[in-house]
Amino acid sequence: MKKYTFDAKNGLWYEQCGEYQLPCLTAPNSKMIGRWGQHHRRYLRQHKYGTYTALLLTGRLDDYLADIDRQAEEIFARLVEQLAENDGINEELKADNQMEWVRRMNAIFEQAREIVCTELKDAVGISFNVLEKMGKNEFVSMESLHKICLTLKCDVGDIMEFVDEGVSKQS
Numbered sequence: 001m002k003k004y005t006f007d008a009k010n011g012l013w014y015e016q017c018g019e020y021q022l023p024c025l026t027a028p029n030s031k032m033i034g035r036w037g038q039h040h041r042r043y044l045r046q047h048k049y050g051t052y053t054a055l056l057l058t059g060r061l062d063d064y065l066a067d068i069d070r071q072a073e074e075i076f077a078r079l080v081e082q083l084a085e086n087d088g089i090n091e092e093l094k095a096d097n098q099m100e101w102v103r104r105m106n107a108i109f110e111q112a113r114e115i116v117c118t119e120l121k122d123a124v125g126i127s128f129n130v131l132e133k134m135g136k137n138e139f140v141s142m143e144s145l146h147k148i149c150l151t152l153k154c155d156v157g158d159i160m161e162f163v164d165e166g167v168s169k170q171s
Contacts, residue, residue, distance in 0.1 A: 031062045036076075037069030047157065076112065083108045083115075134160075 005014050005021065014021040033041070041061075044052035055061040084090075087104065094101040130144045145156055 031066040033062065033065045034069040034073060036072035037065035040068050041065055047161070079112045079115065080105075080108055083111055 003016050004024070005016070006012075007014060013024040015024050041052075044055075052061070055064055084105065087108065089101065089104050089108065093104070130140055133140050145160065149156055
């Protein structure tokens with residue numbers, strides 16, 4: 001008996017394994033996904049499991065995450081480039097004093113992150129303390145959460161989750 005057979009009805013190859021014929025399935029070519037795509041994958045898996053599963057089962061997850069990653073990298077790179085240009089950080093500084101260039105570029109990366117937080121704060125109309133509390137998993141008022149959700153056009157479940165610390169999880 002042949003080890004591999006082709007089924008013309010569904011277009012799949014099958015491999016004979018003992019008494020069973022198993023389909024020869026391979027994953028589609030996956031794309032390289034950077035940090036932004038990985039963050040978004042983690043978010044989808046934890047908070048939007050239905051969307052994550054649908055993308056995964058249709059084979060579109062890697063393309064989707066690669067696209068998200070590409071867009072985020074472009075935005076972040078543009079922001080860092082603009083900030084570096086405004087601060088006078090250039091290739092001359094890199095050639096003359098590498099340690100100073102690294103120090104100033106690290107400050108630029110941190111500044112870019114702060115700009116994103118500040119824009120969110122200003123767009124929502126909340127204080128920076130609220131964002132800091134959210135980053136530390138501290139209590140935040142429902143009014144602040146409501147403002148954030150209206151600005152981001154999402155629901156509360158997208159930006160927070162309820163964890164009952166009084167109940168222990170059993171495995």
